[in-house]
Amino acid sequence: MIPEIGNIALLLALALAVIQGTLPIVGAARGNATWMSLARPAAEGQFVFIVLAFGSLIYLFVTNDFSVGYVAANSNSSLPLRYRVAAVWGGHEGSLLLWTTILSAWTFAVTRFSRGLPSEMLARVLGVMGLISTGFLSFMLLLSNPFVRLLPPAMDGRDLNPQLQDLGMIFHPPVLYMGYVGFSVAFAFAIAALLGGKLDAAWARWSRPWTTVAWMFLTLGIALGSGWAYYMLGWGGWWFWDAVENASLMPWLVGTALMHSLAVTEKRGSFKTWTVLLAILAFSLSLMGTFLVRSGILTSVHAFATDPKRGIFILGFLGVVCGGSLILFVWRSPKVGLGGKFELLSRETLLLCNNLLLLVATAVVFLGTLYPLFLDALKLGKVSVGPPYFETVFVPVIVPALVLMAIGPMIRWKQANLAELARKLMPSGIVSLALALLPPLFLGNWSGKVSMGIFLAAWIATLTVADLRSKIRSHGAGVPGAKLASLSRSYYGMLLAHLGVAVFVIGVTLVKGYETVKDVRMDIDDTVTVDAYIFTFKGAEQVRGPNYVAERGLMEVNKDGKRVATLRPEKRLYTASRMPMTEAAIDVGLLRDLYVSLGNPITTSGAWEVRIYYKPFVDWIWGGCILMALGGLLAASDRRYRMRWRHRVEFDKTERNALIAASQVAIVEAQR
Amino acid sequence: MRRGVLLLVLFAVLMGFFAVGLTLNPREVPSPLIGKPAPVFSLPRLDGAVQTFAPQDMLGQVWLLNVWASWCAPCRQEHSLLVELSKTRLVPILGLDYKDQRNDGLEWLHEAGDPYTLSVSDIQGRVSVDYGVYGVPETFVIDKKGIIRFKQIGVITQEILQTTILPLVKELNG
Numbered sequence: 034m035i036p037e038i039g040n041i042a043l044l045l046a047l048a049l050a051v052i053q054g055t056l057p058i059v060g061a062a063r064g065n066a067t068w069m070s071l072a073r074p075a076a077e078g079q080f081v082f083i084v085l086a087f088g089s090l091i092y093l094f095v096t097n098d099f100s101v102g103y104v105a106a107n108s109n110s111s112l113p114l115r116y117r118v119a120a121v122w123g124g125h126e127g128s129l130l131l132w133t134t135i136l137s138a139w140t141f142a143v144t145r146f147s148r149g150l151p152s153e154m155l156a157r158v159l160g161v162m163g164l165i166s167t168g169f170l171s172f173m174l175l176l177s178n179p180f181v182r183l184l185p186p187a188m189d190g191r192d193l194n195p196q197l198q199d200l201g202m203i204f205h206p207p208v209l210y211m212g213y214v215g216f217s218v219a220f221a222f223a224i225a226a227l228l229g230g231k232l233d234a235a236w237a238r239w240s241r242p243w244t245t246v247a248w249m250f251l252t253l254g255i256a257l258g259s260g261w262a263y264y265m266l267g268w269g270g271w272w273f274w275d276a277v278e279n280a281s282l283m284p285w286l287v288g289t290a291l292m293h294s295l296a297v298t299e300k301r302g303s304f305k306t307w308t309v310l311l312a313i314l315a316f317s318l319s320l321m322g323t324f325l326v327r328s329g330i331l332t333s334v335h336a337f338a339t340d341p342k343r344g345i346f347i348l349g350f351l352g353v354v355c356g357g358s359l360i361l362f363v364w365r366s367p368k369v370g371l372g373g374k375f376e377l378l379s380r381e382t383l384l385l386c387n388n389l390l391l392l393v394a395t396a397v398v399f400l401g402t403l404y405p406l407f408l409d410a411l412k413l414g415k416v417s418v419g420p421p422y423f424e425t426v427f428v429p430v431i432v433p434a435l436v437l438m439a440i441g442p443m444i445r446w447k448q449a450n451l452a453e454l455a456r457k458l459m460p461s462g463i464v465s466l467a468l469a470l471l472p473p474l475f476l477g478n479w480s481g482k483v484s485m486g487i488f489l490a491a492w493i494a495t496l497t498v499a500d501l502r503s504k505i506r507s508h509g510a511g512v513p514g515a516k517l518a519s520l521s522r523s524y525y526g527m528l529l530a531h532l533g534v535a536v537f538v539i540g541v542t543l544v545k546g547y548e549t550v551k552d553v554r555m556d557i558d559d560t561v562t563v564d565a566y567i568f569t570f571k572g573a574e575q576v577r578g579p580n581y582v583a584e585r586g587l588m589e590v591n592k593d594g595k596r597v598a599t600l601r602p603e604k605r606l607y608t609a610s611r612m613p614m615t616e617a618a619i620d621v622g623l624l625r626d627l628y629v630s631l632g633n634p635i636t637t638s639g640a641w642e643v644r645i646y647y648k649p650f651v652d653w654i655w656g657g658c659i660l661m662a663l664g665g666l667l668a669a670s671d672r673r674y675r676m677r678w679r680h681r682v683e684f685d686k687t688e689r690n691a692l693i694a695a696s697q698v699a700i701v702e703a704q705r
Numbered sequence: 706m707r708r709g710v711l712l713l714v715l716f717a718v719l720m721g722f723f724a725v726g727l728t729l730n731p732r733e734v735p736s737p738l739i740g741k742p743a744p745v746f747s748l749p750r751l752d753g754a755v756q757t758f759a760p761q762d763m764l765g766q767v768w769l770l771n772v773w774a775s776w777c778a779p780c781r782q783e784h785s786l787l788v789e790l791s792k793t794r795l796v797p798i799l800g801l802d803y804k805d806q807r808n809d810g811l812e813w814l815h816e817a818g819d820p821y822t823l824s825v826s827d828i829q830g831r832v833s834v835d836y837g838v839y840g841v842p843e844t845f846v847i848d849k850k851g852i853i854r855f856k857q858i859g860v861i862t863q864e865i866l867q868t869t870i871l872p873l874v875k876e877l878n879g
Contacts, residue, residue, distance in 0.1 A: 363709030
């Protein structure tokens with residue numbers, strides 16, 4: 034009964050998506066207000082039905098309904114409840130439903146938060162999102178239906194892949210998809226603006242919070258995936274340049290470029306064409322990621338079971354969405370006027386440079402990811418492209434971007450003065466150089482890479498703080514507290530995100546430069562010294578989990594004669610799938626992680642192969658990502674966006690500035 | 706405008722590559738053994754018969770060497786296909802029972818049917834290393850002169866059997 038409800042809900046959602054994707058767009062072209070007004074209720078109705086379908090699938094998993102093929106393939110009656118829920122998106126069909134659910138949630142959010150939009154714009158935005166949804170819903174109903182019954186029903190399920198039985202599986206996919214799919218809003222705004230022929234500051238202003246929120250989710254999603262890989266795969270890496278990781282990094286890089294380009298378009302009216310192209314690219318790359326993962330054309334740790342028909346469908350969809358939007362772009366964008374002029378030395382130039390660097394970095398990742406496919410398709414042999422390529426090519430592109438990124442906030446719009454800029458940069462440059470050169474000498478084994486990393490992080494951090502200081506000095510009047518309050522949330526968001534990058538760079542640099550690994554054979558009571566830590570192996574015992582049996586090792590860690598940690602790494606064997614899994618044990622610390630994973634038992638006497646890592650500052654990698662995401666959240670919650678949702682006003686630039694100034698005065702007064 | 710057209714052309718080329726990519730299998734790694742003589746070995750027969758088996762015994766025939774194990778779940782997928790194939794008598798299939806206990810192997814064949822002319826037991830997995838076995842199941846097509854002509858990594862599907870293996874066998878039998 035429930036699977037049928039899910040099916041019907043999907044069908045009704047598809048019908049509404051078709052309406053939402055056609056009539057409002059046609060209505061906007063013809064000026065038919067009735068047709069345009071259909072967009073909102075259709076989107077709301079679609080949301081309700083998709084949530085109903087999604088809820089049905091969750092229900093089927095929770096109640097162990099193995100008469101449904103998808104449930105039987107991805108769950109098991111002994112699977113703990115939280116993983117039964119996460120198993121909903123453990124396979125191709127369910128994760129597609131998650132994608133679609135999130136798309137309809139974003140669409141629903143657009144209907145809620147866009148009261149101030151002109152009706153043509155709203156109709157077109159929702160229309161474009163309806164078309165995307167139509168594609169995904171038809172794909173699901175035709176080729177990837179999660180509600181298909183299994184005849185006869187299975188006695189029990191085949192179980193969720195043990196690698197996915199982890200907290201990471203609960204959070205990583207939904208958050209990542211929020212990011213991927215979130216770019217569809219910026220995309221829809223761009224297409225709507227191209228359709229309407231109005232690429233103006235207002236369009237950029239509407240797109241900005243949506244883009245920033247999507248970017249925030251994507252940042253968090255990637256960080257979650259990376260953290261999960263770190264403790265899950267048992268060998269302590271945090272980024273593997275795997276095809277699917279790259280597929281998420283590319284939209285992130287382009288999304289970062291888009292966020293900054295939108296700022297220029299809104300504030301200065303420049304880069305409009307460029308911004309539109311970035312919006313199209315960011316979402317196209319998200320879609321391409323979906324294609325790469327699900328078609329099986331690249332090898333990856335994330336591969337879904339593949340079916341050639343699915344690959345063809347997604348490829349066709351990708352062609353229609355990306356090809357169609359590119360044609361529209363080529364056709365409509367030359368009509369869009371140029372923005373304000375700017376000099377060679379100005380914030381515009383710097384932002385443009387960084388945009389280009391980010392795109393080159395994307396191209397580097399793109400080429401490395403697809404190179405094996407290109408060669409294979411041209412019958413030039415099979416190759417695999419690994420971390421050495423990405424590290425040698427990606428780093429030189431991203432380093433100048435990091436250098437420029439710190440200067441961006443300090444430099445004036447339109448025209449900057451070189452002498453003044455140099456004066457501002459000088460102290461940070463000196464401090465950063467000193468920091469870069471001293472500690473490595475102090476810690477021993479100096480390396481150029483470590484110094485460069487520390488320099489970059491210090492450069493970004495000191496300049497970010499220096500900018501805040503100069504803003505406090507020059508901005509507003511009265512006590513420092515009021516001055517701090519007079520700065521906008523989007524400004525603080527930017528500061529926080531930039532600091533996050535500095536923290537991230539520190540983490541990457543120090544873990545790359547100073548981590549230690551030991552692969553050892555350990556008998557009971559053997560000790561191994563790593564850095565200043567003494568690891569004592571106390572043997573392994575059998576334990577029984579809900580759906581697995583495990584050997585659990587006991588490792589005591591001492592430093593200076595004091596117990597620092599007791600670690601319990603496991604080697605599990607999942608009963609339903611007979612798959613072995615390594616569960617690393619990690620003692621997390623602000624300045625270092627201690628990481629132990631079990632290899633294989635060596636003899637019956639209780640000796641084991643053990644792998645021990647000392648990883649300095651590794652958690653700063655994810656800490657940096659969290660700061661970036663928080664920065665995004667802060668920026669997106671800036672009051673100017675909230676105001677705009679309430680007032681249905683077309684601002685021009687002077688009005689807007691007047692309003693911001695007035696509100697700042699009001700805040701300052703309120704503080705007094 | 707011209708730049709825009711260039712963009713579209715690039716995109717079209719990319720789509721072309723994707724379309725070709727769909728027809729390719731990235732996991733298919735060409736085996737260095739193809740075109741080389743099948744590595745020599747001599748292993749005890751699984752059924753406990755006194756004589757051992759060596760690939761030279763098959764000289765003059767085209768045959769399949771199928772690496773299997775009773776503990777291997779994917780092998781179960783291809784097993785019924787192998788049983789059917791053995792009934793057609795188109796090509797002899799020899800089994801290499803990989804890292805398996807003899808009783809488990811025999812019991813599995815008793816239960817699911819035995820498609821093999823005979824099976825040999827590679828308890829240590831030594832021979833499988835010589836054959837470059839990544840995992841079970843794997844299947845080799847070996848010609849009359851004892852040269853490996855094809856290697857299937859993973860499960861044999863009906864499609865692979867009909868479009869690749871059987872035509873190759875026919876061609877080799879000439």
